[in-house]
Amino acid sequence: MRFLHTGDWHIGKKLYGYDLLADQKDIIEQILTIAIDQQVDAIVIAGDLYDRSLPSVEACQLLNQSFIKMNLEKKMPLLVISGNHDSDVRLSTGMPWYEQTNFHLYTDLQQSFAPIEIGDTQFFCYPILSLSRPVFILKKKN
Numbered sequence: 169m170r171f172l173h174t175g176d177w178h179i180g181k182k183l184y185g186y187d188l189l190a191d192q193k194d195i196i197e198q199i200l201t202i203a204i205d206q207q208v209d210a211i212v213i214a215g216d217l218y219d220r221s222l223p224s225v226e227a228c229q230l231l232n233q234s235f236i237k238m239n240l241e242k243k244m245p246l247l248v249i250s251g252n253h254d255s256d257v258r259l260s261t262g263m264p265w266y267e268q269t270n271f272h273l274y275t276d277l278q279q280s281f282a283p284i285e286i287g288d289t290q291f292f293c294y295p296i297l298s299l300s301r302p303v304f305i306l307k308k309k310n
């Protein structure tokens with residue numbers, strides 16, 4: 169098993185007024201090139217896809233185009249979790265069809281109890297827990 173681990177893309181971030189979007193596009197393309205050159209079995213993206221929970225249209229377009237290129241065009245399996253800068257609810261809207269192409273986007277703790285199996289490896293993907301949506305784990309009393 170060989171995978172590429174990345175995270176904290178913070179797409180849409182501005183640094184002292186300087187828009188990083190063009191640089192972020194270039195870096196994401198470099199990540200995909202490395203993944204292909206190294207013949208990885210999957211790309212793992214550990215949260216903070218966006219810089220804000222309500223990202224700009226341009227930021228959404230860049231992330232969508234990146235996932236289309238990685239997953240649909242290059243057939244790269246993706247294991248992605250939401251980070252504290254992401255809106256878990258917004259990110260999760262495409263999940264039902266993402267799963268069809270080996271694009272696993274986890275935003276809810278409940279999803280993480282079942283592993284994603286790629287080759288001989290099991291991945292348990294734990295997204296950041298949102299304090300606004302508390303998670304309760306219930307256990308039967310003995």
Ligand SMILES: [Mn+2]
Nearest residue numbers: 176216251253
């Ligand atoms: Mn971060």
